[in-house]
Amino acid sequence: MLNPPAARQVLSVLASDGTPLSVYHDPPLRPRRGGATVVLVHGASVTADLWRLHTRHLTDAGLAVLRYDQRAHGHTPRGRAPLTIGQLADDLHRILSYLQPTGPLVLAGHSLGALVLQELAALYPQILERVQGMALLSPTPRGATVRPGRDLRAWLLAAGRSLTALTCTHAPGAVDHLRRALPATHSHSLAPRPERQADGPPACRHGVRHTTTGDLCTLWQCLREYTPRNVTVLNRLDDRLLLMAGADDRHIPATHTRKLAAQLPAAELEILPHTTHALPIRHPGLISARIARLATDPGSPHHPQDQSSLKSPVSAPFH
16 A cells, blocks of 8 residues: 655756746655655656656655656647757756755656656766666667567558658648547547646646647657667666566567667666556556665666566556
C-alpha cells in the first residue's frame, strides 16, 4: 500500500528563450538521510503524469522526485526556440541549475526522454559528477524507425506511419482542423492548452490533445534523425547506468537498445518480454524498483543481461 502523496510543489522555471517550464516537485513523506533526488523525463505525446505511479512508489521509498512537462506538452508551451533534442536537454539543464536539488541525482527518461538525458550528458558532462545513477528506458543510439521489422505486419505498419507522417508534415494545418472537429473524448482531438493547475500535470492520456500536429511532426523527426553527440560519455557511470527496453517495442526496437549497450559495456541491460513501447505504463512497479535501487544501493549486483526469455514481471496497472 502506497502512502498518501506529500504536498506537491508546482513550479515554473524559465528556459533560455523565456518559455515557462512547468515542474512538479514531490517530496517524500519520510526523507531518507542523504537521499537522492530522482528526476523523471517523459517522452513525446504524453505529460509528466506518465510518472504518477512511479512518483508514488519513489516518494514512499523516501526519495524526492522532480518531473516536468517538456515544451509543447502539458502545461509547458511550445516557446520560440527550435524544437530539437538539444533544446530539450538545455531545458532540463536550466531546471536543474535553477532549482539546484540537494544531494545526488538519479535521472530516468523514456523514449524521447532517454535521448534528452543522453544529450544532456554529452552537452554538460560535468553534471555526471552529481549523478548517482541513470535509467534509460527504450533508448537508442541512432533514432527511431518507421520499419521496426521485416515481417508483413512491420511493412504494413511502416506504410501506415509513412503515409500519416507525409500528410501531417505537408498539411499540418488541415490535420489540426480535422482534430479540432473530433469529439472531445477522442484520443487525438486537438484542444486548447490547459490552464495551469495547482495539483499537477494534465492526464497522460490527454498529452497529445494539447500538442499541434506540426510540433508532433517535428518531435517525430527529432526521434528519427537523432544522432548522438557522444554516447561514450555515459561510460563514466559504469554499472550505475541501466538500459531497459521492451522485447515487442515497434517504435524503438530492443535491437537498438542492445546496440547502445554494446557501446556502454559496463551498463546493465534488461529486456522485458511481452512488453511494447509502453514500458513505463505496463511496469511502473518494476521500473520504480529499479530506479529506487540506483538511488539507494547503486553498487548492487547486476541482473542478467537479457531478460527476454523470462516470465513477464507482474506490476501494478496504470490508472
